[in-house]
Amino acid sequence: MTLLDYCKKETQRLADLSGLRLDSLTTTEMTSTLLSISANTDIHSIWCMRGLCIASLVTYARIFGQGVRVKIKDEFIAILSVSEQQHHQEFLDLRDKWAAHSVNDYETSFVQVELSEGPTGEPVVSRVTDGTEMISILSPQQMAHLLALSKKATDYLGSLIDAERIAVASAIPQSDLLELARDNYAFSRPTRRKSHSERHSPFRS
Structure with a gap:
């Protein structure tokens, strides 16, 4: 048997769906790793977990992006329960407002001025400090919800791919x-x- 790349416009949707499924599978693998690390204190590393959290959120959001690939966001949301829809939107918000951008709802930077009494009793600045408070990592519950959603996305994309393969085969002149x-x-x-x-x-x- 000889395998050849078939380059026709009818195959573009199938190629896009294949890329989306890779993103969902990757999200599943990263989230599974996150849960394993969080359950094992011997190998716990906050920076490793933080990196995996960000990577899993970005990769999950890629499935529903507004780029050139086929769009499945609306049809995927339609098969989710109300609670799943809420978790889905939560993860998209975390990607947009924490992982990819700095938004006040998820990150707060502050400046503090410490005052002391001067020689003649007047207030004077003795120290200026600054800092940032933000989300460190996803909670184990959030990780579990993200894992479940990524698996559901993989199954859904698999059904679309199966149907599209049949459509492509039928469309070849x-x-x-x-x-x-x-x-x-x-x-x-x-x-x-x-x-x-x-x-x-x-x-x-």
Whole structure:
């Protein structure tokens, strides 16, 4: 059997769905790792967990982004329960307002001025301090909810991919199938120069 890349506009949705499913699978793996680390105090590292939290939120949000890939956000939300929808939106907000950007609801920076009494009794500044308070990591409960959502997204994308594979197979014109058969026959013959039409075939080996 010879495998060839089939480059047609009908395959774009299938290619996009494949990329989205990779994001959901990656989110599942990272979130599973997070839960394992949080349950084992011997290997607990706040910085490792923080990095995985941010990475898992960013990757999960990629599934529902507004870029060039196919959009599934609305149809995915429609299959979620009310509580799942709330958790889903919570994670998108955490990505937008904590992982990717600094927003006051999730991060607060402050400046404090310490006063003391001067020689003649007047107040004077003795020290200025500053700091930032923000979310450190997701809670174990949040990790579990994110894991469940990523698994649900993987299952949902799997069903879309199965249907799209059938659609792609049905959309291939008979003329392309004949050309594919000719190309396969050519692979068993001595090397020869391809014709102009062959060089522009939708099939790439």
